[in-house]
Amino acid sequence: MDPGSKVCVLAERLFGVSFTEQGMGKLLRRMDFSFQRPDKRAYAPHLNPDELVNADLKRTLADQVFTDRTQLERSVRAFFHRIQKLPDHVLGYFQAPHTKYAGSINSLDQERLLSVRRCV
Known part of the structure; x- marks a missing residue:
């Protein structure tokens, strides 16, 4: 399906016009738009809660010197074991102003999340 027909289908679904x-x-064209495909998939890391976790991990490991892979793995595991015991901290990744969309969960789901303990 080419981009033109995709836009037509979308307009029909959203607005009921064909x-x-x-x-x-x-x-x-009248509205100064044109059919274009992006060169590559868009990715907005600042909107991804995983990137907040990665940044937190990097800050934690920044001052450490690792002489082998085992030390690095041990430190990364220790970080995640420490974080999993701080459910409010984990929820904070989803409550930042730019990541709230990913954390829209109801109170029942939030209670389940707080009670879950996973091993890394």
Whole structure:
């Protein structure tokens, strides 16, 4: 399915209006839009709670010197074992202003999350 027909399908689903590809093209050009495909998938790391965890891990390990892989693995595991015992800290990754979308959970799910203990 080419981009033009995808836009037509989307317009029909969202707004209940149908256009031919040519009609949609005219409408979009009138509004200064055009059919374009991105060069690569968009990724916004600042919106991803995982990136907050990674940043926290990097800050924790920043002052340490590792002489072998085993030491590094041990420190990373220690970090995650420490974090898993701090459920409020974990929830904080999802409550930052830019990551709240990922943490929209109801209170029942939040209680389950707080009671879960996983081994890393």
